[in-house]
Amino acid sequence: MSISQKRATALLRKFPRRRVLxxxxxxxxxxxxxxxxxxxxxxxVPVVKVVRETSMPGGASNVACNIRxxxxxASVAGMIGKDSAGIELRWLLTHADVDVECAMMFAGASTIxxxxxxxxxxxxxxxxxxxxxxxxxxxxxxxLAMLALELGRVDGVIVEDYGKGAVTQKVVxxxxxxxxxxxxxVGLDPKEGHDLNMKGITVATPxxxxxxxxxxxxxxxxxxxxxxxxxxxxTGEILMEKWAAENLAITLGAQGxxxxxxxxxxxxxxxRAREVFDVSGAGDTVIAACVTALAAGAEFLESAELxxxxxGVVVGKLGTAxxxxxxxxxxxxNSEP
Numbered sequence: 001m002s003i004s005q006k007r008a009t010a011l012l013r014k015f016p017r018r019r020v021l022x023x024x025x026x027x028x029x030x031x032x033x034x035x036x037x038x039x040x041x042x043x044x045v046p047v048v049k050v051v052r053e054t055s056m057p058g059g060a061s062n063v064a065c066n067i068r069x070x071x072x073x074a075s076v077a078g079m080i081g082k083d084s085a086g087i088e089l090r091w092l093l094t095h096a097d098v099d100v101e102c103a104m105m106f107a108g109a110s111t112i113x114x115x116x117x118x119x120x121x122x123x124x125x126x127x128x129x130x131x132x133x134x135x136x137x138x139x140x141x142x143x144l145a146m147l148a149l150e151l152g153r154v155d156g157v158i159v160e161d162y163g164k165g166a167v168t169q170k171v172v173x174x175x176x177x178x179x180x181x182x183x184x185x186v187g188l189d190p191k192e193g194h195d196l197n198m199k200g201i202t203v204a205t206p207x208x209x210x211x212x213x214x215x216x217x218x219x220x221x222x223x224x225x226x227x228x229x230x231x232x233x234x235t236g237e238i239l240m241e242k243w244a245a246e247n248l249a250i251t252l253g254a255q256g257x258x259x260x261x262x263x264x265x266x267x268x269x270x271x272r273a274r275e276v277f278d279v280s281g282a283g284d285t286v287i288a289a290c291v292t293a294l295a296a297g298a299e300f301l302e303s304a305e306l307x308x309x310x311x312g313v314v315v316g317k318l319g320t321a322x323x324x325x326x327x328x329x330x331x332x333x334n335s336e337p
Contacts, residue, residue: 002301002302002305003301003302003305003306005329005332005333007302008306008309008328008329008332009329011293011296011297011298011302011306012070012071012325012328012329014296014297015070015071015072015292015296015325016071016072016073017296018072018073018155018156018292018295018296019072019073019074019075019153019154019155019156020064020067020072020073020074020075020154020155020156020157020158020288020291020292020295021074021075021076021077021102021150021151021154021156021157021158022060022061022063022064022067022074022075022076022077022157022158022160023060023076023077023078023147023157023158023159023160023166023167023171023175024059024060024063024076024077024078024158024159024160024161024162024166024167024189025059025060025078025112025160025161025162025163025164025165025166025167026057026059026060026061026076026078026079026080026089026103026111026112026166027057027058027059027060027061027062027089027111027112027113027114027162028055028056028057028058028061028085028086028088028089028092028111028112028113028114029055029056029057029058029059029062029113029114029115029116030053030054030055030113030114030115030116031053031054031055031056031115031116031118032048032050032053032115032116032117032118033050033051033052033053033054033118033119034048034049034050034051034117034118034119035048035049035051035119035120036048036049036119036120036124037049046119046124048117048119048124055088055092056092057089057092057093057096057098058112058114059112059160059162059164060076060078060158060160060162060166061076061089061092061093061098062284062322063158063160063189063284063287063288064076064093064096064098064288065093065096065098065322066284066285066288066289066310066322066323067288067292068096068097068098069322069323069324070288070289070292070310070322070323070324070325070328071324071325072292072295073099074097074098074099075098075099075100075101075102075150075154076093076098076099076100076102076103077102077103077143077146077147077150077166078102078103078104078166079103079104079105079106079109079133079135079139079143079165079166080103080104080105080106080109080111081105081106081107081108081109081110081111081133082105082106082107082108082109083110083111085111085113085129086105086109086111089103089111090103090105101146101150102143102146102147102150104139104142104143104146106133106135106139108133109133110129110130110131110133112128112129112130112164113128113129113130114126114127114128114129115127115128115129130164132164132165133165134165135165140168140170143171144170144171144174147171147174147175148174148178151174151175151178151179151182152178152182154184155184155295156184156185156186156187156291156292156294156295157175157178157179157184157185157186157187157291158186158187158188158189158287158288158291159171159172159175159186159187159188159189159198159201160189160284160287161188161189161190161191161194161196162191163191163193163194167194167196168196169196169197172196172197172198173197176198176199176200176201179200179202180200184295185202185203185291185294185295186200186201186202186203186291187201187202187203187204187205187287187290187291187294188201188203188204188205188243188245189204189205189206189283189284189287190204190206190210190214191210192209192210192213192214193213195214198242198243199243199244200243200244201243201244201245201246202245202246202247202291202294203245203246203247203248203249203290203291203294203300203303204239204243204245204247204248204249205249205250205251205283205286205287205290205307206239206250206251207250207251207252207253207283208222208232208250208251208252208253211232211235211236211239211250212231212235214239214242215234215235215238215239215242216238217231217234217235217238218231219231222252222255225268226252226255226256226258226268227258227266227267227268229258232250232258233266235250236248236250236258236260236266237260240260240262245262246261246262246300247259247260247261247262247300247304248260248261249286249290249304249307251282251283251286251311252271253271254271255268255270255271256268256269256270256271256308257269257286257304257307257308259300259301259304261300261301267301269304269305269308271308271312282311282314282315285307285310285311285313285314285322285323286307286308286310286311287307288307288310288322289303289306289307289310289311289323290303290304290306290307291303293306293307306328309328309331309332309335310323310328311323312331312335313327313328313331
């Protein structure tokens with residue numbers, strides 16, 4: 001690892017003075033926790049006796065919460081419905097000190113809700129409440145106008161694309177034009193099957209499955225050494241060209257991250273996770289930490305290493321989680337040989 005604790009501390013101290021906008025699909029994550037002691041007589045499925053329920057921001061909303069937990073300022077831009085879930089999501093984001101001025105509530109739209117049933121620390125099933133709603137021309141114009149104002153006062157932007165409708169080509173064009181003009185970093189968390197012109201981004205952070213799918217490559221399986229993985233290297237080259245990206249960070253789960261930078265050779269950052277309970281939200285943590293660090297003046301390798309450490313903290317927690325600066329630095333200390 002090239003980043004020192006001293007350098008990590010210096011970058012983290014700059015986070016509170018950096019504002020990062022997350023543009024994308026805003027969702028509400030619900031968790032139902034319980035225990036299982038029998039199988040249903042109606043079908044061969046477990047009966048979960050509910051102990052407690054909780055809700056938290058999900059999708060692009062969770063990325064914004066990760067930025068706040070890391071110490072940065074955060075705002076979100078997207079669409080939510082004028083329904084109970086939308087009201088709850090806005091309340092949760094406001095309570096987390098995330099700016100929701102560009103989280104537009106539209107009548108007729110349905111807020112995306114993902115409900116997970118968890119028993120004995122294991123996810124039993126996930127139920128998605130989702131209804132596709134097209135924006136009217138007037139709604140789209142209003143959203144773009146508010147987005148343009150927000151882009152004028154942020155230090156970095158994350159495009160969090162789940163393919164649910166918030167991220168359109170007009171939105172992307174506006175973000176990229178503003179970022180070029182103001183010389184601020186743009187991060188992309190891409191969605192396979194939703195092909196937009198994203199040329200000129202600062203960094204993209206797909207996982208291995210997404211990277212191969214977006215590149216149109218068949219995945220022959222991971223090699224022990226990612227730097228000797230010819231298929232992974234080819235996939236990275238295709239994506240770098242497709243997005244005209246400055247940098248690429250492909251997350252590899254237990255293998256860490258595979259990094260590419262324009263004009264430089266590929267690099268590998270091993271995982272910093274000590275124990276894995278749940279990978280939910282790890283990708284959100286990676287993009288949040290990476291772009292906030294870039295906005296704070298980090299070099300790409302430094303930002304990727306900070307993101308890798310933060311992800312190592314998050315996967316050691318159950319459920320969609322986040323990482324504080326104190327946890328990140330403690331993880332660095334405890335991971336030293």
